[in-house]
Amino acid sequence: MRSVEEHRAALVALVSPLPPVRVALGDALGRVLAADVVATVDLPGFDNSAMDGYAVRSADVAGASAASPVVLDVDGDIAAGDTRRHVLRPGATMRIMTGAPLPEGADAVVPVEESDGGVQRVTLMLAAESGRHLRRxxxxxxxxxxxxxxxxxxxxxxxxxxxxxxxxEVSVAARPRVSVVSTGDELVLAGSSLDHGQIVDSNRPMLMALVEAAGAELVGFGHLADDAEAMAALLADVPGQPDLVLTTGGVSMGAYDTVKEVLTASGEVEFSKVAMRPGMPQGAGVVGERRTPIVTLPGNPVSSYVSFHVFVLPVLRALAGLPPEAATTEAVASQGWSSVPGKVEFTRVVLEGGRVRPSGGQGSHMLGALAEATHLAVVDAATTGVSEGDVVRLLPLVGEN
Amino acid sequence: MRSVEEHRAALVALVSPLPPVRVALGDALGRVLAADVVATVDLPGFDNSAMDGYAVRSADVAGASAASPVVLDVDGDIAAGDTRRHVLRPGATMRIMTGAPLPEGADAVVPVEESDGGVQRVTLMLAAESGRHLRRxxxxxxxxxxxxxxxxxxxxxxxxxxxxxxxxEVSVAARPRVSVVSTGDELVLAGSSLDHGQIVDSNRPMLMALVEAAGAELVGFGHLADDAEAMAALLADVPGQPDLVLTTGGVSMGAYDTVKEVLTASGEVEFSKVAMRPGMPQGAGVVGERRTPIVTLPGNPVSSYVSFHVFVLPVLRALAGLPPEAATTEAVASQGWSSVPGKVEFTRVVLEGGRVRPSGGQGSHMLGALAEATHLAVVDAATTGVSEGDVVRLLPLVGEN
Structure with a gap:
C-alpha cells in the first residue's frame, strides 16, 4: 500500500506549473501574487497634516496656551488635493486640512480644536513641538x-x-482549468424522483464547488454512465482543454468499476491503494493525446471530499506554481477518538473555542458530519487514536471562512 | 460624542431586510441560507453494502474461517446503480459492489478479500454477524x-x-446592491504620474473589494471631484438603484469637505463624531427621492477600512436579513500595546500560533500594517491599553481566509 506522501508526490509530479498572468488591480482580489510587489512611490508621498488645523513653524507657537494664546496672520488655505507648492512665511500660519501637503517652512500643525477657527487672523491656544500632527x-x-x-x-x-x-497591475498565479466528471449509472440529478437503488449525484456539485473555492476555473463538467466505450471516447479528448481532469466513482474493486476498467486499458493511469481513511482507492495518470493529468477520486462523497483536500489541492497549487502543501494549523483535542493503525485517518472535526472534536459520524458516506466540520484532523498512521488533550494537526477546509 | 454601539444601531435602523431569493444548487456556493434545508429523502436511501464483496444471510456463514470456509452458490451480481429488487435465497450469495442495494433476505456482507473471488460458486473464509459491512x-x-x-x-x-x-434549490439571503463613490480632488488612479499633493485612490478599489468579499453586489462606482453641485446631482439619483451608497472622504472638520457640505444641506444625513480610533468622523442617512441609505466613510484608508468592518458590514448583514453583528473570536495578546482611553481602539493585529500582536504602525494612514493584519482587535474605551496575556476580542477581516 502506498503512503499518502508517496501518492501525493506521484500526483504533483504529473503537472508542470502554468506561467503566471498579469491582471489589473480590479481583478486581483483573491488571487495569489506570483511576484513581489514593489512600491513605486513613497507613502505618504509628501509631508502632510494628520489633522484639520493650522500649519505653523513650531518656534512661532512656543509657549502658547489657553491662558497665553498666540495670534498669527492666516496666509490662506491648503486643502487635501492642493497641488501648489506653498511657502509659510515666519510669523504666519496657513489653514491646513487632513492629508493636505505641509507648506515649506512649516514643521507642525495646531489642531483647529485648539484655536478660535480664525480665517484672517487666528488665536492658537496650544504649543506644538516640531513634527507634531505630521505624517512624514x-x-x-x-x-x-x-x-x-x-x-x-x-x-x-x-x-x-x-x-x-x-x-x-500585478503578476498572479494562473488559475488552473479543471474538468469535473462524475460516473455511475446509479446517479441522478438533485430534484429527481428516485427509483430503488438510485442516489443523487452530490459529488459533482461538491467537486465543482471545491474547484471554484480553491481558485481554479471550471472548464467542463458532466456525468458519464458506466459505458466503457463512451467514457473512453470522452477521456481521449476532454472538451475545454483542461489542465486537470477529476473523475469520481468507478475506482474500487467492484466488477463494474468503469473508470478503472477504461483507464487501466489506456496504460497511462495507475490505480493504487493508499494507506488512508477514508479514501483508500486512488488513481492518477494522464489521458488523451494532450496527455492531460487525471486524478480519479473514489465515489463515496466523504472519500472524494477528503481526497480533494489531500491530493487534488496540492496538484492545483503545483499547477499554479505554489508550494504543493497548504499550511496546516494545530489545536488541542477536547475529546478523544480512535483511528485505524497503519492508515492516516482524516477525521472531520469542529474547531470551537480553540479546541477540536469529531464532527459526528465518520462513515465515508456520512455527509451530515461533513457539513458541520471546519477542518480535517490528520491522525498519524502510527497511532491508534487521539486522546483528550493531544495536539492535533489540522488541514483547513477549502471554501470555509 | 456617540458610542460605537449607538452609531451602529442608528445605521442598522436605516435599512429594512431585503426578501430572500431562491437559487439553484449550482448557484448556492458562498450564499447564506435564509431558511432551514429539510431532507426529502433518507440518506442512505436504501440499505447498501459498505464493501465490495458477497451479500449473505449471516446464518449461512456462521463459523466460516480460513481453516473452515463456507462454500455458497453465487446467484448473480448487484452493482451500484442496479435498480432491480433482488431476493437472496437461503444458502446462496450474490456478488455486491460498494454502495449497491442489499438484496432482500441478506443481512451482512463478506468482503471480497475474504473469499476466493468466485463467480459461480464462492469460498468464503470469514463469518459475518448480522449488519456487518452494511450502511442502513x-x-x-x-x-x-x-x-x-x-x-x-x-x-x-x-x-x-x-x-x-x-x-x-434553496432560499438564500439576498445580496445587497452597493455603490462605492470616492471623493476628493487629490485622488488619481493607480498607475498615474503623481503631481505634488496628489495621492492614488486606494479607498475605492479597497471598498469595492470589501463589498465583493462581503458577498454584496457592486452596482455602480466612481470618483467624484470636490464639486458640490455635481456631487449633489449624483447623490440625488444614484445610478443603478443601489440598496446602499458608500462614500469615502470629505467628512472631517476641514473647510473643503464637500461630502459633508452637500449632505448637510440635504438635511437627511447626520454627521457624528464616534468614540473610536481610527474612524472618528462618521455620517449616515438617506439620499435622493428613493431615500437610499448612505454611509459616509472617512478618507483615511485605514479609517475607511475599519469603519467598513464596524459599521458597513452590520448594515449589509441587516439588509440581507441576518443578525447585524458578525461573530467575534478571542485570543491572548503576546505583547501589550497602548490605547486612548475614552475611545474604542480597533488595532490591526496578526493572529499567529493562537496569540495576537499589533501588525505594525497603527497610524490611520498606514497601509503597510493593514496588509499584514489578520484581525481587528477591539480594545475597550474604558482601558488604556492591552497587556501581555490579556484576552482580546477579535473581529475577523472581510475576505481573509
Whole structure:
C-alpha cells in the first residue's frame, strides 16, 4: 500500500506549473501574487497634516496656551488635493486640512480644536513641538520597498496597499482549468424522483464547488454512465482543454468499476491503494493525446471530499506554481477518538473555542458530519487514536471562512 | 460624542431586510441560507453494502474461517446503480459492489478479500454477524430532518449535503446592491504620474473589494471631484438603484469637505463624531427621492477600512436579513500595546500560533500594517491599553481566509 506522501508526490509530479498572468488591480482580489510587489512611490508621498488645523513653524507657537494664546496672520488655505507648492512665511500660519501637503517652512500643525477657527487672523491656544500632527513622507513605505511578497493572497487590505503604492497591475498565479466528471449509472440529478437503488449525484456539485473555492476555473463538467466505450471516447479528448481532469466513482474493486476498467486499458493511469481513511482507492495518470493529468477520486462523497483536500489541492497549487502543501494549523483535542493503525485517518472535526472534536459520524458516506466540520484532523498512521488533550494537526477546509 | 454601539444601531435602523431569493444548487456556493434545508429523502436511501464483496444471510456463514470456509452458490451480481429488487435465497450469495442495494433476505456482507473471488460458486473464509459491512437506510439523515439551519453559509461540504438530500434549490439571503463613490480632488488612479499633493485612490478599489468579499453586489462606482453641485446631482439619483451608497472622504472638520457640505444641506444625513480610533468622523442617512441609505466613510484608508468592518458590514448583514453583528473570536495578546482611553481602539493585529500582536504602525494612514493584519482587535474605551496575556476580542477581516 502506498503512503499518502508517496501518492501525493506521484500526483504533483504529473503537472508542470502554468506561467503566471498579469491582471489589473480590479481583478486581483483573491488571487495569489506570483511576484513581489514593489512600491513605486513613497507613502505618504509628501509631508502632510494628520489633522484639520493650522500649519505653523513650531518656534512661532512656543509657549502658547489657553491662558497665553498666540495670534498669527492666516496666509490662506491648503486643502487635501492642493497641488501648489506653498511657502509659510515666519510669523504666519496657513489653514491646513487632513492629508493636505505641509507648506515649506512649516514643521507642525495646531489642531483647529485648539484655536478660535480664525480665517484672517487666528488665536492658537496650544504649543506644538516640531513634527507634531505630521505624517512624514515615506514613514509608512518607501519607493522601492517590497510591500507584498510573492505567494501572498490579495485581500481587500492588500489591494489598498497595492493601489496606494501606485502599482496598477500585478503578476498572479494562473488559475488552473479543471474538468469535473462524475460516473455511475446509479446517479441522478438533485430534484429527481428516485427509483430503488438510485442516489443523487452530490459529488459533482461538491467537486465543482471545491474547484471554484480553491481558485481554479471550471472548464467542463458532466456525468458519464458506466459505458466503457463512451467514457473512453470522452477521456481521449476532454472538451475545454483542461489542465486537470477529476473523475469520481468507478475506482474500487467492484466488477463494474468503469473508470478503472477504461483507464487501466489506456496504460497511462495507475490505480493504487493508499494507506488512508477514508479514501483508500486512488488513481492518477494522464489521458488523451494532450496527455492531460487525471486524478480519479473514489465515489463515496466523504472519500472524494477528503481526497480533494489531500491530493487534488496540492496538484492545483503545483499547477499554479505554489508550494504543493497548504499550511496546516494545530489545536488541542477536547475529546478523544480512535483511528485505524497503519492508515492516516482524516477525521472531520469542529474547531470551537480553540479546541477540536469529531464532527459526528465518520462513515465515508456520512455527509451530515461533513457539513458541520471546519477542518480535517490528520491522525498519524502510527497511532491508534487521539486522546483528550493531544495536539492535533489540522488541514483547513477549502471554501470555509 | 456617540458610542460605537449607538452609531451602529442608528445605521442598522436605516435599512429594512431585503426578501430572500431562491437559487439553484449550482448557484448556492458562498450564499447564506435564509431558511432551514429539510431532507426529502433518507440518506442512505436504501440499505447498501459498505464493501465490495458477497451479500449473505449471516446464518449461512456462521463459523466460516480460513481453516473452515463456507462454500455458497453465487446467484448473480448487484452493482451500484442496479435498480432491480433482488431476493437472496437461503444458502446462496450474490456478488455486491460498494454502495449497491442489499438484496432482500441478506443481512451482512463478506468482503471480497475474504473469499476466493468466485463467480459461480464462492469460498468464503470469514463469518459475518448480522449488519456487518452494511450502511442502513437513513442512518446518516432521515427524510424530514433539518440538515442545515437558516443563517449557515453554503460551503462545498454543505452543498454536497443539500444535493444528497435531493433538494435542487434553496432560499438564500439576498445580496445587497452597493455603490462605492470616492471623493476628493487629490485622488488619481493607480498607475498615474503623481503631481505634488496628489495621492492614488486606494479607498475605492479597497471598498469595492470589501463589498465583493462581503458577498454584496457592486452596482455602480466612481470618483467624484470636490464639486458640490455635481456631487449633489449624483447623490440625488444614484445610478443603478443601489440598496446602499458608500462614500469615502470629505467628512472631517476641514473647510473643503464637500461630502459633508452637500449632505448637510440635504438635511437627511447626520454627521457624528464616534468614540473610536481610527474612524472618528462618521455620517449616515438617506439620499435622493428613493431615500437610499448612505454611509459616509472617512478618507483615511485605514479609517475607511475599519469603519467598513464596524459599521458597513452590520448594515449589509441587516439588509440581507441576518443578525447585524458578525461573530467575534478571542485570543491572548503576546505583547501589550497602548490605547486612548475614552475611545474604542480597533488595532490591526496578526493572529499567529493562537496569540495576537499589533501588525505594525497603527497610524490611520498606514497601509503597510493593514496588509499584514489578520484581525481587528477591539480594545475597550474604558482601558488604556492591552497587556501581555490579556484576552482580546477579535473581529475577523472581510475576505481573509
Amino acid at each position: 513622507r515615506g514613514e509608512d513605505v518607501r519607493a522601492g520597498d517590497v510591500v507584498l511578497r510573492a505567494g501572498v493572497r490579495v485581500n481587500p487590505g492588500r489591494l489598498a496597499l497595492i493601489a496606494a503604492a501606485n502599482v496598477p | 437506510r437513513g442512518e446518516d439523515v432521515r427524510a424530514g430532518d433539518v440538515v442545515l439551519r437558516a443563517g449557515v453559509r453554503v460551503n462545498p461540504g454543505r452543498l454536497a449535503l443539500i444535493a444528497a438530500a435531493n433538494v435542487p
